[in-house]
Amino acid sequence: MGWACCTVLLYLVLFSVIVLANGYLTVNSSTTSWTNREPVGDLLKADATIILASRSFGDPDYGHACFCGFFCNQTCNSSRFATFLLNDDPQVLWSANSKNPVSISATLKLNSERGLVLQDADGTVAWSTNISNKSVAAINLTDNCNLMLLDENNATIWQSFDHPSWPTDTLFSGQKLVPGQQLTSEGGLFSLSITTRGLFAYINSNPPLCYWSYLPSLANIISYVQFDSSGLIYFTGTNSSFVILSNPTTSSFMQYMRLEPDGHTRVYHQDWQEVDDLFQITDLCAYPTVCGSYGICINGGCSCPGPINGTSYFQPIKDRRLDLGCSLVIPLSCDASKNQILLEIQNITYFPLLDTSIPEINPYYQNISLRTCTEACLENCSCKAAIYYSSGRCYLQSEIFSLNAITIENTNHKVYIKVQNVPSAVPPQQLTNHGKNKHPLGIIMGSSLGSLLVLFLIGLFVFRIWNKEDADEDEEYHLDHVPGMPTRYSYDELQTITENFNKKLGEGGFGTVFEGTLINGTKVAVKRLDGFSQIKKSFLAEVETIGSTHHFNLVRLIGFCAEKFHRLLVYEYMPNGSLDRWIFHKNSEMLLDWKHRKKIIIEIARGLTYLHEECRQKIVHLDIKPHNILLDENFNAKVSDFGLSKLVDREQSQVVTTMRGTPGYMAPEWLSSVITEKVDVYSFGIVLMEILCGRRNLDHSQPEEAMHLLDLFKKNIEEDQLLDLVDKNSEDMQLHGEEVVNMMRVAAWCLQNDFTKRPSMSMVVKVFEGVVNVESNLDHFFSNPPLLNARAGVDNQEVHAFAATPLLPSVLSGPR
Structure with a gap:
């Protein structure tokens, strides 16, 4: 041969x-x-x-x-x-x-x-x-x-x-990436994506943030990139080739290029000996996690933000490992949002804004004032920082990675970080000249009364502690004797189940999820709630409510731990992870066909119907998005993550609450902070469109005219071109285009700006079952409302008394 x-x-x-x-x-x-x-x-x-x-x-x-x-x-x-x-x-x-x-x-x-x-x-x-x-x-x-x-x-x-195994973090010598494909680091935090216009490295926050990019001249449209002994090379449609990242260590041995969990892209020999770092970013501070969350990077070294006005808000996670990052001394809590403030951190910038060669990230708002920007962050529970430019651009960040120190005072933009403020004791009044002439008897009487007041306050404090412990013991005893409750575990048992919290599956806004194995061999996901030592009755009350709630399309709560300051939740393990990884990938081996997508859509609707209409108390989820829909081994959909949910009495039609949720999935009525279960219907409509179109609602990587999916939806409805929105990366979806378009009409019904015109989730299920038809007289002016002046909206609504009762805030959160 x-x-x-x-x-x-x-x-x-x-x-x-x-x-x-x-x-x-x-x-x-x-x-x-x-x-x-x-x-x-x-x-x-x-x-x-x-x-x-x-x-x-x-x-x-x-x-x-x-x-x-x-x-x-x-x-x-x-x-x-x-x-x-x-x-x-x-x-x-x-x-x-x-x-x-x-x-x-x-x-x-x-x-x-x-x-x-x-x-x-x-x-x-x-x-x-x-x-x-x-x-x-x-x-x-x-x-x-x-x-x-x-x-x-x-x-x-x-x-x-x-036909690489997706997701993959490695390219071998001779292997290609084509537009629409990407490398994903182990753990999923970083990705390296290719489009026809360039190559982009992202940290997969919400939204993803670019920290490195390569943009060829406009005349060169990238056909594919290939890794070989010369480095990473891109090829155009005319077969012209250009080196993007050079590899100085050419070798006859087989080599690999790997996107690492720290965001670096390294080259290895076949024995996994590192030979080069392809990105060759000279400033180590440009890597998003070089100093962990909240850590400040300067010249490659790490530190935590210092005290402000004598108060320390940040602390290192580990004293001798500052590169692991910092944490808030008092963790943020949506239930204590009234005690939150924004701190301006001087002479600081953020990595997406550090390199002017990186395509500018799109601000959440433009042409607004500093005050409006900071208020929008304070009113959004998911916002952890606000970055404001003097030109009026406002960036809200739901996650904080490494910060970057700058040596000169920055007058171009300001960085504000949200912290939980602790009201300090009122300082003693300064002695004035008038006090010098007070009568000695008055001084003695004042001292005696002061002493009695202190003793009274101490006694009151001890009584309340004693009373609290009794109440907690009574409530915990009650939970242990309620029929149908999930298993109660000790903290030591969960340490054993998770092998001392050794294998981390992911992190969310409320804590960290670990893989565990029960004695019978059943895999579980154990969520350790971080910073919840302040939680009292609400935790146990909601474990009782959601723990006794069972439905095939809800992630099952197997058990919980409420021991001293420990708060943990044990959920069934979902081997196929979250829905977003199956609908936003462009590789055909990862994409779901129409049969699976339709099944998942119907199951999400059934899960929400149960929460809204079939539970003892109505449960409004408030954070429906693909990331919170988990898939079991047979791709059955399970609604998860009740970390922002609200429990509603049946007689309540609407409630007042602070703004919470994920940008891009929040209904317009959040501006008034008066919400019903119809906010979940709106979010379901967004998720439905994302599943059918195979893209995110808010996609900053798209051209400006295509960035908002709802804008395209409105335009294509008017032009009767809904088929153009069907996921183009799936041939099977294209073959079932007519059915997909019919389901888009259900999404349009769910996305009505007026929440009273949206269907209930049970009505949506009936449409899917062919029992009823979609409402014909629909408004197709879909909006992506900004979170502006939300504080004023809440205040105004609270002034008008129309039976709006505050709800019990939820602390339950399924695996993220």
Whole structure:
């Protein structure tokens, strides 16, 4: 065949090795079917059934060889067909069936019609290369770990490099990224995205913030980027190539480029030895997490914001590790928003505004005053900082990463951070000249009365503490004896279940989520609520309410812990994560088809119907968004995260509450802070459009005219071009375009500006079931209301007395 490389076939039976003389495997070979077997022995600390090895396996001077075959998990009760390296730390490089592992006795077959077909032990097809209209002649594994199917002319029909395991953080030498694809760091905090206009590195906050970019000249439209020994190169439609990031350490050894959890993009040899940092950002302070949350970076060093007027609001997370960041001395609480203030941090800027070469992030508001900007932040529970430019631009931040010190006073913009203020004791009055002539008897009487007052206050304080402990004990005893309550765990038990909170799944506004395993082997998600030592009865009351609430489309609360100052919640584990990762990816292997999307939409509607109409108390969620919709192993949708929810008595039609939620999903009536369950209906309408269109409602990466999905929705309704909005990255969605458009009409009903014209969620379910029709007389003037003058709206509403009763604030929060 004239091949330069000689491929080795290994069929692992007691680790025996069979060498093929032909150098690669054809479909006519005697062995074209392999079975996943029980692991036997220990091959370089990995349990694997090895099918192919690259030519470098027979050349120890060349470096580590690539292998492909069945690679099993730690317990070897399931396996993936994968390419991998076998060394001191075995690494899976690519996996065909990462979302659908197979069992022992699964088979992999090679044939000319379909290429590779992976069947589980019961005969079901777990994965295939799905070759059509082409005939496969051979399979080859290259030295850079690219698994290829070849035709009779040795031309490539299919290769693993074109079908990476999404999400992935690694590019191999010779591998491409095309517009719409991205690398995602382990943990999901950072992404490196490619569009036709450039390459962008983001920290995946809400909204995502860019910290590095490459923008070619307008004449060059990027067709794809490729990593090779020269570095990262982009190619235009005319096949012209330009180096974006150079790699000075060229080598004959296989290399990888990896987007790291700290935001760096590093190059490694095949033994994972670091050889270069591709971004080559000279100022380390430009990396978003270099000093952790709230940490200030100056010349690569880290510190916390200092005391202001003698009061310390920030503290290091770990004294000798300032790079881990800082925390608020008193954590923010939506339920104590009246005691929140904004502190101006002098001579500070923020990383998205540090580099003028990075495309400017879009402000939330323009042409507004400083006071309006700061008030908007104070009235939005999700806002943690406000950045204001003298030109009138206002940026509200829902997350705070590293801050950047500047050596000269900044007159261009101001940075304000929200903190929880503690009212200090009234300082003693200064002695005046008039006090010198007071009668001694008056001094003695004043001192005696003062002493009695102090003793009285001390006694009152002790009584209240004693009374509180009694009340808490009574309430906790009550919870332990309420039928249908979830399991109550001790803090020590949850430490054991989570292996001392070792494996973090994610973080949210109310705490951190960890993976755990119950004694019976059931996986759970344990949420540790941070900064909730002040929580009293509301925590236990809501555990009782939501803990006794059961519905298939709500994430199930398995248990809780309320011990001293510890507050933890134990939820069922959702292996497929949140909905956003399945609808916003542009890779076909990650996108959901119409059948799954329709099913998820209906299940979200049913979950909300239960919360609004079928519970003992109405529950208004207040933060419906794709991130808060979790998917189980069968892609059943579960509404989660009740961290901002409100409990409403049945006789209440509307309530007053402070602004809370996520920008882009909040209903227009939040301006008045008078809300009903219809705010959830509005948010559902936004989520519905995002699912159908495969994009975010507020997408700062889009051109200005396409940034707001609702603006496009209104325009396309008027032009009768709703089909243009259907997710273009999914052929299946395009095939079901008429059904998708019909569901968009339901979204339009949910998005009515006047909340009284929106349907109830039970009505939405009936529309989906074909029982009723969508309202025909709809207003298509959809708005994305700014959060301006929200404080005034609340004050005015509270003046008008129309039976608006404050609600019990929720502290429950499912996995984020």
